[in-house]
Amino acid sequence: MQRDRIKKVLAQGRAGSQHVVCGWVRTKRETKGPAFVVINDGSCQDNLQLVVEPDTAAAALLPRIGTGAALRASGALRPSQGKGQQWDFVVADLEVYGEADPAAYPLQKKGHTLEFLREIGHLRPRTNTFGAVLRVRNALALAVHEFFQGRGFVWAHTPILTGSDAEGAGQLFQVTTLDLLAVPRAADGGVDYERDFFGRRAYLTVSGQLEAEFLALALGDVYTFGPTFRAENSNTARHLSEFWMIEPEMAFADLRDDMTLAEDFVRHLCRTVVERCEPELAFLARQYAETALPVAEIARLADARFAHCTYTEAVAELERASGGGRRFEYPVAWGRDLQSEHERFLTDEVFHGPVIVTDYPRQIKAFYMRSNDDGRTVAAMDVLVPRIGEIIGGSQREERLDRLEQRMSELGIPCEGFQWYLDLRRFGSAPHCGFGLGFERVVQYLTGMQNIRDVIPCPRAPREIGI
Amino acid sequence: MQRDRIKKVLAQGRAGSQHVVCGWVRTKRETKGPAFVVINDGSCQDNLQLVVEPDTAAAALLPRIGTGAALRASGALRPSQGKGQQWDFVVADLEVYGEADPAAYPLQKKGHTLEFLREIGHLRPRTNTFGAVLRVRNALALAVHEFFQGRGFVWAHTPILTGSDAEGAGQLFQVTTLDLLAVPRAADGGVDYERDFFGRRAYLTVSGQLEAEFLALALGDVYTFGPTFRAENSNTARHLSEFWMIEPEMAFADLRDDMTLAEDFVRHLCRTVVERCEPELAFLARQYAETALPVAEIARLADARFAHCTYTEAVAELERASGGGRRFEYPVAWGRDLQSEHERFLTDEVFHGPVIVTDYPRQIKAFYMRSNDDGRTVAAMDVLVPRIGEIIGGSQREERLDRLEQRMSELGIPCEGFQWYLDLRRFGSAPHCGFGLGFERVVQYLTGMQNIRDVIPCPRAPREIGI
Numbered sequence: 001m002q003r004d005r006i007k008k009v010l011a012q013g014r015a016g017s018q019h020v021v022c023g024w025v026r027t028k029r030e031t032k033g034p035a036f037v038v039i040n041d042g043s044c045q046d047n048l049q050l051v052v053e054p055d056t057a058a059a060a061l062l063p064r065i066g067t068g069a070a071l072r073a074s075g076a077l078r079p080s081q082g083k084g085q086q087w088d089f090v091v092a093d094l095e096v097y098g099e100a101d102p103a104a105y106p107l108q109k110k111g112h113t114l115e116f117l118r119e120i121g122h123l124r125p126r127t128n129t130f131g132a133v134l135r136v137r138n139a140l141a142l143a144v145h146e147f148f149q150g151r152g153f154v155w156a157h158t159p160i161l162t163g164s165d166a167e168g169a170g171q172l173f174q175v176t177t178l179d180l181l182a183v184p185r186a187a188d189g190g191v192d193y194e195r196d197f198f199g200r201r202a203y204l205t206v207s208g209q210l211e212a213e214f215l216a217l218a219l220g221d222v223y224t225f226g227p228t229f230r231a232e233n234s235n236t237a238r239h240l241s242e243f244w245m246i247e248p249e250m251a252f253a254d255l256r257d258d259m260t261l262a263e264d265f266v267r268h269l270c271r272t273v274v275e276r277c278e279p280e281l282a283f284l285a286r287q288y289a290e291t292a293l294p295v296a297e298i299a300r301l302a303d304a305r306f307a308h309c310t311y312t313e314a315v316a317e318l319e320r321a322s323g324g325g326r327r328f329e330y331p332v333a334w335g336r337d338l339q340s341e342h343e344r345f346l347t348d349e350v351f352h353g354p355v356i357v358t359d360y361p362r363q364i365k366a367f368y369m370r371s372n373d374d375g376r377t378v379a380a381m382d383v384l385v386p387r388i389g390e391i392i393g394g395s396q397r398e399e400r401l402d403r404l405e406q407r408m409s410e411l412g413i414p415c416e417g418f419q420w421y422l423d424l425r426r427f428g429s430a431p432h433c434g435f436g437l438g439f440e441r442v443v444q445y446l447t448g449m450q451n452i453r454d455v456i457p458c459p460r461a462p463r464e465i466g467i
Numbered sequence: 468m469q470r471d472r473i474k475k476v477l478a479q480g481r482a483g484s485q486h487v488v489c490g491w492v493r494t495k496r497e498t499k500g501p502a503f504v505v506i507n508d509g510s511c512q513d514n515l516q517l518v519v520e521p522d523t524a525a526a527a528l529l530p531r532i533g534t535g536a537a538l539r540a541s542g543a544l545r546p547s548q549g550k551g552q553q554w555d556f557v558v559a560d561l562e563v564y565g566e567a568d569p570a571a572y573p574l575q576k577k578g579h580t581l582e583f584l585r586e587i588g589h590l591r592p593r594t595n596t597f598g599a600v601l602r603v604r605n606a607l608a609l610a611v612h613e614f615f616q617g618r619g620f621v622w623a624h625t626p627i628l629t630g631s632d633a634e635g636a637g638q639l640f641q642v643t644t645l646d647l648l649a650v651p652r653a654a655d656g657g658v659d660y661e662r663d664f665f666g667r668r669a670y671l672t673v674s675g676q677l678e679a680e681f682l683a684l685a686l687g688d689v690y691t692f693g694p695t696f697r698a699e700n701s702n703t704a705r706h707l708s709e710f711w712m713i714e715p716e717m718a719f720a721d722l723r724d725d726m727t728l729a730e731d732f733v734r735h736l737c738r739t740v741v742e743r744c745e746p747e748l749a750f751l752a753r754q755y756a757e758t759a760l761p762v763a764e765i766a767r768l769a770d771a772r773f774a775h776c777t778y779t780e781a782v783a784e785l786e787r788a789s790g791g792g793r794r795f796e797y798p799v800a801w802g803r804d805l806q807s808e809h810e811r812f813l814t815d816e817v818f819h820g821p822v823i824v825t826d827y828p829r830q831i832k833a834f835y836m837r838s839n840d841d842g843r844t845v846a847a848m849d850v851l852v853p854r855i856g857e858i859i860g861g862s863q864r865e866e867r868l869d870r871l872e873q874r875m876s877e878l879g880i881p882c883e884g885f886q887w888y889l890d891l892r893r894f895g896s897a898p899h900c901g902f903g904l905g906f907e908r909v910v911q912y913l914t915g916m917q918n919i920r921d922v923i924p925c926p927r928a929p930r931e932i933g934i
Contacts, residue, residue, distance in 0.1 A: 003719055005619060007685060022719040024685075024895045042686035042718075043619060054918040070897040072719065076740050095720075098896030099868070106895045121592075122892070125685035125921065134686060145612055150716060152472060152510060152604040159925040160627065160671075160694045161640075161709050163932040173628075173664070175640050175671065177698050180650045180658045191647045195709070197698055198932040199641070202626075209934065211925060217537075218491075218592035219509035219601060220472060227627045227693065231664055241664070242628050252470055252489040252539065252564075279483030318865075397497040399565070420589040420934050427572045427590070428491045430537040460652040465665040467628040467678065467887050 001074065004213075007044035013077045013087065020074045021048060021089065022097075023125055025067055035062055036082075039071060040133055045279040049080065053089045058094035067108055068100030068126075069129040101233070113452055120464050121458060121467040129249055129287060132280035132456055136273055137443045141225075143272035144246055144439075147265055148223045153248060156215045156222040158208030160229075163200055164417055171231040173204040204229035209247050209434060210368075213397060216249040216432055223248040225439075233462050237451040240440060242460040249434035255370075255379040255396040259356050262383050262392050263306045265437070266354065270302035273446055284447050292448025294298040301385070307355040309346075311338075311377065314357050317350050318342055337364045338382075342391030354385045367407050381435070388445055394435025401425035468541065474511035480544040480554065484928075488515060488556065489564075491593055492536045495529070500669055502529055506538060512746040515836035523560035525566045534575055535567030535593075544839055578880045581921055588925060588934040596754060599747035600922055604910045608692075611713055611906075616731055620715060623682045623689040625675030627696075631884055632924055633832075639697040640708075652842055671696035675768075676714050677835075677902060680864060683716035683899055684891050690715040698928050704918040708863040709927040716901035722837075722846040722863040725900040726823050728732060728857050729850050730773045732904070733821065737769035740913055751914050759915025760854070769863065770853070775814075776821040781824050784817050788926025804831045805849075810856030820889065821852045833907055834874050836862040848902070856913055868892035 003020045013019065023039030026047055028372070037050040050073055051395065058073075065071065072095040080088040101107070106120050117124040124130045131175045145155065149305040165172055177197040178184065184192035193200045208224035215222045228245040248265075250257060273281060274295060285292045309317075318332040338346075346355055359377040362369070369378035383392035398404040404425055407414060416420065443455040453459035458467055470487045480486065490506030493514055504517040517540055519525045527539075532538065539562040547555040569575070573587050574594065581590060584591040585838075591597045601855045612622065632639055644664040645651065651659040660667045682689045686865035693711040715732075719725060741762060744763035785799040797806040805813075805824070813822055826844040829836070836845035864869040871892055877884060883887065910922040920926035925934055 007619070022897070024591075063708060068895045070895040095741060096892070097898065098892070100894040107894075121888060122681040123685075125682055126895075131686065134682075137624075141622050141624075142612065142616050146607065149609050151683070152474070157604075157608075157694075157711060157924060158926060159709060161696075161932060162929050171644065173642050173644060174647070175642055177638065177640060177700075179648065180641070180645065180647065181656075183650060189648075197700070198927075199930040200932065202932055214589040215592055215601075215924060218590075224896045227629075233644075233664070236862070242626060244624060280913070347592060372472075387686050420587075423589060425563070425565070425566040427934075428537040428593075429537045430489070432563065444919065445894075457624060457682060460628050460665075461624060462664060464665040464666065465628060465669055467681070 003072070005043035006039070006041045006048045009048065009077070010044070010087065014161055015079055016076055018074070018076050019089070020072065022070070022072045023048065025069045025071060025100075026064055027067065028062070028065055028365075029212055030062065032221070035059065037065060037071070039073075040126075040131070042125070045128070045132055045135075045283050047085070049082070049085050051078070051090045052076070052094065056091075058091045061094055061096055064096050064099050066105075067102055068105045070097040071095065072097060075241070082401065106297060111275050114451065118453055125457070128283060130454075132283050133443070133447050133449060134457065135275045135446050136280050136284075137455060138442060139273055139276045140269055141439070143269050144225055145273075147268045148248060150396055151221070153223045154211055154215070154219050155261055156208070156219075156224050157226065158211040158215075158224045160205050160227060161198075162203050163198065164204045165203055166177065166384060171185040171233070172206065173229050173231045174337065175202045176458075177206060180289065192435045206230060207245070209249065209436065209437065212247055212249040213432065214424055216251045216434070217428070217430065220252070221248070221250045233245070235462055237453075238441070238444075240452055240456065240459055240461055245436055246356075246439055246441035247434060247436045249432060251430050251432045253433050254431050255358065255433055257382060258394050258435060259306075259308070259358070260398060262381070262435050263354075263356065264395060266306075266383060266385070267302050267304070269442060270419075270446070274302055274325070276300045281446075284325070288448045290362070291450050294448065298446060301354065304353050305382070307350075307351040307353065308358065309355060310358050311360045314338065314346055318345065321349075333362050340389045343384045346389065347386045347389065349383045354383065357382050357384060365395070365450050367411050368404070369396050370398045371403055373405070379433075383435075385445065388441070391445065392435050392437045394433065396431065396433040399429045399431055401429065414416075471538070472510035473508045473513065473515045476513070476515065476544065476556075477513055477554065482546055483543055485541070485543050486556070487539065487607070489539045490515065490536070492532055492538060493534055494534065494565075497529065504538070505531060506540075507593075507598070509592070512595070512599055512602075512750050516552050516555050517542070518545070518548070518557045519561065520557070521557075525558045530562055531563050533567055533569045533902065534571075537564040537573055538562065539564060539842075548754050554632050556802065565807050581918065585926075587921055591925070594752060596920075599750050600914050601912050601924070603744045603747050603751075604922060605741055606743045606894060607736055607910060607913070609734050611692055613739075614735045615715060618688070620684070620690045621681050622687075623675070623691050623716075625672070625678040625682075625691045625695065627672050628665075629670050629672045631677075632670055638674065638700070639694050640698045642669045642671060642712045652706070654732060667900070670912060671880040672752055673697060674712070674714065674902065674903065678715065679885070679901060680899065681715040681891055683718045683901070684895070684897065686718045688718070689717070702834070702929055704920075706929055707909070707919055707923065707926055711906040712903055713906055714901060714903045716898045716899060720900050721898050722825065722848060722900055725849055725861050725863060726773075726775070727763045729808055729824065729848070729861060729902050730821075731780055731856065733773075733850060733852070734769050734771070737913070738906060741766045741769055745824070746802040748913075758917050760913060765913060768821065771820050771903070773850070774818040774820065774869070775825065776818075776822060778827045781809075781813055785812065788812065788816075790835065802828050802830065807856045808850075810851045814851050814853045814856065821850065824851060832862070834878050834880055835871070837865045837913050838870055846900075848903075849871050852912065855908070858908060858912065859871065859902050859904045861900065863898065863900040866896045866898055868896065886915050894909050
């Protein structure tokens with residue numbers, strides 16, 4: 001008989017239905033009559049309570065069964081007389097796959113801090129919290145594909161290894177096969193990269209956008225969804241050295257299309273978790289009541305209309321507030337980037353919901369963003385959501401060859417290495433736009449996890465490369 | 468008016484229906500009457516033929532329109548009188564977004580070799596061949612998620628950066644932020660990794676399997692689908708330094724479950740491309756008739772039953788053939804690994820279809836595979852398909868702590884760094900299994916591309932790190 005997942009047993013089982021289930025023991029309670037062994041198999045938030053009647057072959061195995069043991073049980077469902085669960089599972093036959101010595105197994109019934117659980121990354125997915133987070137993460141990851149594929153976008157596998165230090169978006173990891181104890185020197189005293197694996201210096205990507213552009217300017221609409229890297233030496237609860245990023249790119253589209261896509265995308269992600277992860281979200285909202293978004297608030301976001309305002313209007317709002325006595329840690333002035341506190345002020349106190357800020361000063365934005373006619377701003381947009389601020393950054397790209405070359409020259413970006421990128425403006429150029437969204441930020445936002453290390457199976461950060 | 472993709476216009480349009488379309492010019496033909504401008508927007512294999520009537524505003528733009536130019540046209544569908552297409556699109560209004568100087572644009576109407584196209588990787592997605600390959604690739608990528616998600620598997624984002632040189636599966640790329648011109652030395656004369664980003668040596672992953680195991684032993688069923696790296700210094704048409712790999716891992720499952728999953732998976736991929744990519748497959752089969760799989764053969768594979776045989780039986784077959792005069796380049800003997808020629812002999816000449824070979828000698832397989840009771844073989848399986856041989860390699864994992872420790876000690880694998888992996892056998896161990904499939908190999912197989920560089924947007928190989 002095939003095993004059934006507990007999720008399926010609980011959803012489709014009926015009184016007397018026979019199943020084989022497997023899972024890891026969460027708790028065991030022995031009474032004078034039957035013993036109650038609660039197991040979880042990772043398929044859902046709910047556990048299944050096994051009932052082991054006394055004087056059965058299964059009961060003889062009870063001494064080997066403690067928290068963490070792996071079991072296989074065949075038996076049948078019976079409406080539960082106890083509180084807290086609808087069904088009991090009356091065990092006919094039991095097998096212990098693997099025990100877990102209670103003196104050594106780190107995950108006991110009592111709660112553990114998230115900090116402690118980070119030290120046992122290989123076991124923490126067996127907890128309620130990480131089971132919930134990882135299932136929400138999976139539902140969101142699937143929702144990303146469903147959203148874009150449903151709209152005819154092509155998933156573009158842009159490269160991890162790159163020869164370009166492109167955007168200057170933070171520090172880069174270098175990739176090499178050279179022996180670091182015997183780095184070969186070139187005639188000019190520099191490293192002889194001729195002898196490295198790729199015959200030149202190589203890095204880990206910080207963004208797939210530039211490659212996504214050449215794919216969009218051929219296939220129409222594409223999106224990336226893959227690992228991305230930042231070698232910044234800063235340890236915060238919001239940054240990882242390795243994270244997953246989503247970057248759609250659309251040909252024949254302008255900033256307005258970009259805003260519409262971003263808004264629809266955020267709503268779709270919220271709607272999906274509300275529809276598919278209600279038990280997980282409810283658990284997290286209970287367990288982390290102070291930080292987690294209430295499910296009702298996520299549901300509201302799924303139907304929210306996003307406000308729009310320009311950067312210039314946003315700065316005027318902030319200056320007005322500042323003038324009225326509102327204190328900000330960072331000064332507000334046209335030409336300076338908005339800080340998180342400013343963004344949260346806009347979402348939480350001005351617009352009371354998500355807002356898309358557009359048309360930022362060109363000097364604080366990347367070289368590839370399209371110049372507006374005012375000569376001071378670019379066709380950029382940031383999506384800000386309540387509580388955390390920026391969640392998406394995007395722009396229409398500069399599709400005019402002369403403007404792009406001029407901007408690169410102003411910023412001292414050498415054209416060599418970018419000829420292919422300029423080619424996209426030389427040959428069949430077209431308006432196009434896109435945005436980027438850090439996947440872990442969204443998981444963090446929707447699960448209420450305060451530390452980004454708790455929303456990815458194997459977090460990477462400075463001096464952190466555990467399991 | 469919103470632009471419609473050409474795919475939608477051709478599928479849903481009717482005589483007289485009005486649309487806005489955009490795309491890149493494939494060909495232009497001027498006659499005494501109307502001009503015919505054929506465009507493609509990447510949404511499908513088919514082009515759309517624009518009809519530009521003489522003496523219109525649109526006709527005045529014709530001198531600016533050559534192969535490669537990007538256009539926007541509004542107009543209406545009309546049944547075509549010409550051969551080769553069902554519809555004409557009669558242009559009412561035309562805009563040229565970007566021209567393409569015919570003296571400079573590398574993609575002219577005449578065909579180009581795949582080798583030449585590799586040199587203009589940023590433009591080759593605009594060709595029929597690469598449009599087809601990338602759409603098939605996308606359909607397969609989506610099919611991967613649909614297959615596993617439909618069965619309740621969780622997409623596991625295992626890390627790219629790893630501190631372990633684990634499997635010894637080929638050479639590793641090292642990742643560092645050290646200045647290679649001033650590598651710090653430790654007291655023992657080695658590199659002082661204390662001063663590197665992670666405080667220790669770091670690599671790019673060669674497999675997510677070990678991490679997938681800890682996730683499966685908590686969530687039940689998981690799969691990885693992400694970039695993977697091999698620093699092998701060999702230039703072949705079948706190897707990339709960066710490729711995408713799929714690695715499912717199932718708890719509470721044995722080798723038989725693994726075989727069933729692999730078989731269903733391969734069939735699902737074949738079925739999906741036949742159902743969703745018929746125009747692309749038909750184009751490739753026409754264009755690369757000598758190497759591409761006929762669509763009918765892919766359809767047969769989608770319904771094929773996979774033969775099963777043990778390694779020992781396979782070797783007996785090969786030895787029998789050898790004894791009967793069949794020549795192999797590599798010798799056949801029990802204990803040696805099967806070569807591609809042997810695998811293809813089994814699929815093409817013995818079983819006349821796909822076959823799963825099981826129970827390989829332990830000495831040619833990885834340390835984590837489960838020992839069979841015969842003491843000589845392990846619970847491994849390889850899926851072989853006609854024409855190319857191995858496409859999937861998998862195994863049941865050794866879940867018994869003592870056996871695993873013994874095997875690691877035999878092979879001289881130090882236990883430090885693997886304690887977490889051994890913990891999975893100490894605490895709630897359970898039978899589990901999984902397999903790995905190189906995504907590009909499958910795309911190559913189903914598109915008929917002879918060189919693996921032609922099935923990924925930005926191929927990476929020794930001395931190759933272009934766009």
